[in-house]
Amino acid sequence: MARERKHPRRTRRRGRFRFFYKLISLVAVVAAIVTACVIFFRVNEVKVEGNSHYTAQEIIDASEIEMGDNLVTLWTWQINQLVGSKLPYVQRVVVGHTFPDKVTLQVVERTVAATVEGNGRQWLMASDGYLLETTNQNQGIAIVGLEVVDPQAGQPMQVSEADQSKGEAIVPLMEALDQAGKLSQCTQFDCSAASSILVNYGIHQLRFPLHGDYAQMLNLFQAALDSGQVPNEPRVFDFTILDNRVFMQNPKQSDKPEPSQDPDATASDAPDPAASQSPDPEPSASTEPAASASPEPSAAPEA
Numbered sequence: 001m002a003r004e005r006k007h008p009r010r011t012r013r014r015g016r017f018r019f020f021y022k023l024i025s026l027v028a029v030v031a032a033i034v035t036a037c038v039i040f041f042r043v044n045e046v047k048v049e050g051n052s053h054y055t056a057q058e059i060i061d062a063s064e065i066e067m068g069d070n071l072v073t074l075w076t077w078q079i080n081q082l083v084g085s086k087l088p089y090v091q092r093v094v095v096g097h098t099f100p101d102k103v104t105l106q107v108v109e110r111t112v113a114a115t116v117e118g119n120g121r122q123w124l125m126a127s128d129g130y131l132l133e134t135t136n137q138n139q140g141i142a143i144v145g146l147e148v149v150d151p152q153a154g155q156p157m158q159v160s161e162a163d164q165s166k167g168e169a170i171v172p173l174m175e176a177l178d179q180a181g182k183l184s185q186c187t188q189f190d191c192s193a194a195s196s197i198l199v200n201y202g203i204h205q206l207r208f209p210l211h212g213d214y215a216q217m218l219n220l221f222q223a224a225l226d227s228g229q230v231p232n233e234p235r236v237f238d239f240t241i242l243d244n245r246v247f248m249q250n251p252k253q254s255d256k257p258e259p260s261q262d263p264d265a266t267a268s269d270a271p272d273p274a275a276s277q278s279p280d281p282e283p284s285a286s287t288e289p290a291a292s293a294s295p296e297p298s299a300a301p302e303a
Helices: 002-040 057-065 076-086 161-179 213-227 273-276
Strands: 045-049 088-096 104-110 110-117 123-127 131-135 141-148 186-190 194-200 205-207 236-238 245-249 288-292
Touching: 045 057, 057 076, 057 088, 057 104, 076 088, 110 131, 110 161, 141 161, 161 186, 161 194, 161 213, 205 213, 213 245
Parallel strands: 045 104, 110 141, 141 186, 205 236
Antiparallel strands: 088 104, 110 123, 123 131, 186 194, 194 205, 236 245, 245 288
């Protein structure tokens, strides 16, 4: 009986040693692969693509990649951090490895979207809110009624605590306008009002709240334009009065809306406090709902 009990113990011991042998073999194989990569895969060529604001050599110098560097240990996050901190117009770099010795840096650059004031100087800003450089001439959208605090090239726009909501609204609004293909037609963002941003778009003005679904608001605006109810005259499109509605006004009209002729639409009982910022207010006729979230935008005839 005693001998029969010893055999299972020997089997278990052999099984344990077999596991350790496999583990040691796996570690040896991995070590051999890593050693081969370190020894053989060395950078011999760096190619830069997608750059327009900076030269290829400036991108390479900023990345700190040198000939002979190990190809495997070039990390994308590290190169992005290096290049982004030195070259403000670079938004990101996609690093490609072509073994055995080639690196490709695919550069995505920022473009100027707006001009904003900070510390008594004008700063160029990209649509993602990053500051690019100082300028003596306005480019893109002129942002007024808002000042950048402690501006630095290559860093996001920072504003005072009192203007925090406005600062947080600028970037998503610009991104929504850009995605809708309307950013290039905007000339000014007026942030003077306490709870809204007034955007000059061609001959029209668009009043946006500081928070909301800007993509949906722009869809409503486009529906109003496509409806054929918008005259070829300056109008103010107000998105702050009702959800899922855009109200069209004459710039010289008051901001108090009248009930819509559309039975599915309801007018706001109280106008937006920031609506008084519209130019040359005069007591006059009603605000017109130009479009709604329904498939067919509703419009009331102008007074």
